[in-house]
Amino acid sequence: MTEIIDILISASFWAAVIRIASPLIFATMGELICERAGVLNLGIEGIMVIGAFAGWMGVYQGLPLWGGVATAMCAGMLFGLLQSILTVPFGLSQHVVGLGVTLLATSSASFTYRLMLPEVTSPPKIEPFQPLDIPVLSDLPWLGEAIFQQTALTWAAFAVAGLTAWVLFRTPLGLAVRAVGENPAAVEAQGLSVTGLRMGAVIVGSGLMAVGGAFLTLSAFSSFFFEMVNGRGWICVALVVFGAWKPGKAVLGALLFAGFDALQIRLQQTPIGTHLPYQLFLAAPYLLSILALILMSRRAEVPAALMTPYNKGER
Amino acid sequence: MRLEPIANPSTARRLGLPALALVATLAVAMLLALIAGANPLDTLGQIATGALGSKLAVLETLNRATPLIFTGLAVAVAFRAKLWNIGAEAQLYAGAIVAVVLGTGAIPSPLVLPLSALAAMIAGAVLLLGPVILKTRLGVDEVVTTLLLNFIMLLFVSYLLEGPMKDPMGMGWPKSPALIPEARLPRIIDGLRLHWGFALSLISAVVIWVIQTRTTLGFEIRAVGQNPEAARFAGMPVNAVLIKTALLSGGLAALAGWSEVAGLKGHLSSDLSPGFGYTGIIVAMLALLNPLGVILSAIFVAGIFVGSDAMSRTAGVPTYIADMLMATALLFMVLAILLTRVRVVRG
Numbered sequence: 001m002t003e004i005i006d007i008l009i010s011a012s013f014w015a016a017v018i019r020i021a022s023p024l025i026f027a028t029m030g031e032l033i034c035e036r037a038g039v040l041n042l043g044i045e046g047i048m049v050i051g052a053f054a055g056w057m058g059v060y061q062g063l064p065l066w067g068g069v070a071t072a073m074c075a076g077m078l079f080g081l082l083q084s085i086l087t088v089p090f091g092l093s094q095h096v097v098g099l100g101v102t103l104l105a106t107s108s109a110s111f112t113y114r115l116m117l118p119e120v121t122s123p124p125k126i127e128p129f130q131p132l133d134i135p136v137l138s139d140l141p142w143l144g145e146a147i148f149q150q151t152a153l154t155w156a157a158f159a160v161a162g163l164t165a166w167v168l169f170r171t172p173l174g175l176a177v178r179a180v181g182e183n184p185a186a187v188e189a190q191g192l193s194v195t196g197l198r199m200g201a202v203i204v205g206s207g208l209m210a211v212g213g214a215f216l217t218l219s220a221f222s223s224f225f226f227e228m229v230n231g232r233g234w235i236c237v238a239l240v241v242f243g244a245w246k247p248g249k250a251v252l253g254a255l256l257f258a259g260f261d262a263l264q265i266r267l268q269q270t271p272i273g274t275h276l277p278y279q280l281f282l283a284a285p286y287l288l289s290i291l292a293l294i295l296m297s298r299r300a301e302v303p304a305a306l307m308t309p310y311n312k313g314e315r
Numbered sequence: 316m317r318l319e320p321i322a323n324p325s326t327a328r329r330l331g332l333p334a335l336a337l338v339a340t341l342a343v344a345m346l347l348a349l350i351a352g353a354n355p356l357d358t359l360g361q362i363a364t365g366a367l368g369s370k371l372a373v374l375e376t377l378n379r380a381t382p383l384i385f386t387g388l389a390v391a392v393a394f395r396a397k398l399w400n401i402g403a404e405a406q407l408y409a410g411a412i413v414a415v416v417l418g419t420g421a422i423p424s425p426l427v428l429p430l431s432a433l434a435a436m437i438a439g440a441v442l443l444l445g446p447v448i449l450k451t452r453l454g455v456d457e458v459v460t461t462l463l464l465n466f467i468m469l470l471f472v473s474y475l476l477e478g479p480m481k482d483p484m485g486m487g488w489p490k491s492p493a494l495i496p497e498a499r500l501p502r503i504i505d506g507l508r509l510h511w512g513f514a515l516s517l518i519s520a521v522v523i524w525v526i527q528t529r530t531t532l533g534f535e536i537r538a539v540g541q542n543p544e545a546a547r548f549a550g551m552p553v554n555a556v557l558i559k560t561a562l563l564s565g566g567l568a569a570l571a572g573w574s575e576v577a578g579l580k581g582h583l584s585s586d587l588s589p590g591f592g593y594t595g596i597i598v599a600m601l602a603l604l605n606p607l608g609v610i611l612s613a614i615f616v617a618g619i620f621v622g623s624d625a626m627s628r629t630a631g632v633p634t635y636i637a638d639m640l641m642a643t644a645l646l647f648m649v650l651a652i653l654l655t656r657v658r659v660v661r662g
Contacts, residue, residue: 042458082646089316092649095399095458099596100645107638114633115351195316234462241456279474286463293460297453312317 003270014146021258022157023215027236029164030208037201038181038305042098043083045233046105051210053109056217056224076210084202091309128222153219165247181303184310238289318657336647351632365625366618380617384516385571386595387609393564396540402461403568404592405468410435410569414576415491418498439569440562447561451554491583500578512574523606
């Protein structure tokens with residue numbers, strides 16, 4: 001027990017929580033926007049992979065770091081466009097299309113990687129985002145290390161979450177996006193385009209997912225590995241449910257989740273860790289996600305038209 | 316644009332559009348070869364030769380198709396009932412684990428093969444039962460739970476191979492001990508590297524086809540898939556049908572892992588499946604969820620993978636072209652299937 005308390009009061013633990021939560025926040029906001037508009041986007045896992053790859057490759061080819069972020073976002077939006085064409089105007093199964101987009105985006109990343117770096121055995125490193133030094137705050141004892149020594153991309157993650165909440169709940173556009181996920185026929189009756197709103201939401205959401213992937217290569221690991229996204233996309237789908245489709249709760253969910261993740265990594269190095277197989281710790285995030293889905297299943301306020309395609313003139 | 320149902324689609328439309336989807340996939344293949352700086356037609360030719368060009372290549376393709384037939388059937392059965400089982404990968408490993416547990420001397424020899432096959436099916440079925448019960452009882456989306464279980468299962472396998480199931484003679488490699496000879500699936504014909512798992516996969520496809528077309532359960536599965544509310548209204552036990560579907564689907568996926576261990580590898584390692592569970596989704600969709608079609612589409616998909624491996628060694632086009640083509644084929648095919656039923660009109 002004392003080991004756990006020691007971990008919880010260390011500043012580096014809290015810094016890790018925020019760091020681990022950042023990519024999840026980007027991608028969870030992306031998925032939340034899609035689902036609020038009525039589209040389950042299971043392309044998320046692959047879109048994170050292509051974002052991680054495109055951002056890293058962009059920077060490796062000489063772009064500035066924010067250029068890499070923009071490249072990742074564009075790549076994600078491209079796959080979002082594909083996802084949205086197939087699921088919105090054509091109304092195809094969002095499950096099947098999403099998995100197809102994940103497979104296509106993942107294999108596109110591997111294919112392009114091999115094409116551009118045919119002989120490389122270990123992927124080259126780039127110079128990643130560095131922690132921002134904020135005057136006064138970064139130098140505070142404990143608090144400075146725990147919260148105020150993060151990279152710009154982490155701050156961007158929280159800004160994006162705030163922006164998502166503001167747009168969704170305080171602007172006419174957000175109202176339209178939410179309405180299209182609840183009652184598309186009513187939106188159409190208002191003279192707005194259901195197809196346009198849904199496609200827009202999926203494309204923007206996919207862009208955010210890709211930035212979440214790019215966080216891994218541009219801020220966390222500084223290199224690209226094939227397995228690096230490793231189910232984070234699926235975890236974000238669970239986080240949207242856990243957050244009851246609300247940005248604020250979803251951010252809390254991501255932080256809670258990152259807290260468990262940071263804790264399990266540290267517990268592996270304690271006496272508790274040496275008595276238990278390390279695979280159990282690694283499985284914890286996935287087990288937690290399933291648990292979160294079960295806990296929230298009764299309370300969840302699912303957007304009424306989620307996964308229901310809309311075809312004009314059909315009742 | 317708007318979609319308008321077609322009352323009676325012509326045969327040309329029903330067969331022509333899926334064929335067009337495959338042609339479009341080949342066009343993408345040539346485009347990718349061009350991007351990689353290779354000759355498009357040569358690349359296609361080399362994929363074909365690599366898959367079917369020699370007796371050895373054909374056997375390799377059929378061996379690769381065997382687990383894909385099982386996982387393709389698992390997905391086809393489930394998707395028919397709109398049960399989105401994306402966990403075939405985990406169920407496959409459940410079957411593989413059982414093959415090792417029962418095949419390393421735990422059971423006397425004449426019984427080991429049938430018993431371990433049965434136990435493998437039960438293990439896979441039980442693994443899918445959890446997500447399905449969560450779906451029917453609590454409304455938890457089975458896509459996410461089955462996907463997450465894949466990751467958990469791989470970690471469990473890694474734990475087994477480094478702990479309780481580690482081969483003491485494995486020179487430190489994380490692999491299981493070898494199966495006893497009696498627990499191995501024999502070859503169909505002496506001297507040909509093709510084991511009875513392939514024959515069993517063909518038999519399974521026929522059995523599933525019979526279930527789907529000739530039994531009440533098959534009728535119920537289709538009814539639940541087409542419209543669960545109507546099926547419930549008609550007095551069908553929808554949840555019970557979903558659970559039976561899950562047992563069938565999980566069992567089939569487990570046989571994929573069981574036959575890879577008992578027929579091909581003879582032991583379990585954590586690289587047993589290069590994503591056979593996920594590829595099963597593509598196999599099933601390309602077969603339009605038809606169990607007999609699964610055989611053909613699994614051989615086709617296996618051929619693309621085996622052929623691409625061979626091609627990339629000589630032509631310099633990355634072998635990942637196979638994965639890209641399969642994803643492309645999947646997306647083209649679902650679009651083609653839709654367009655056999657509806658037409659796009661302005662307005």
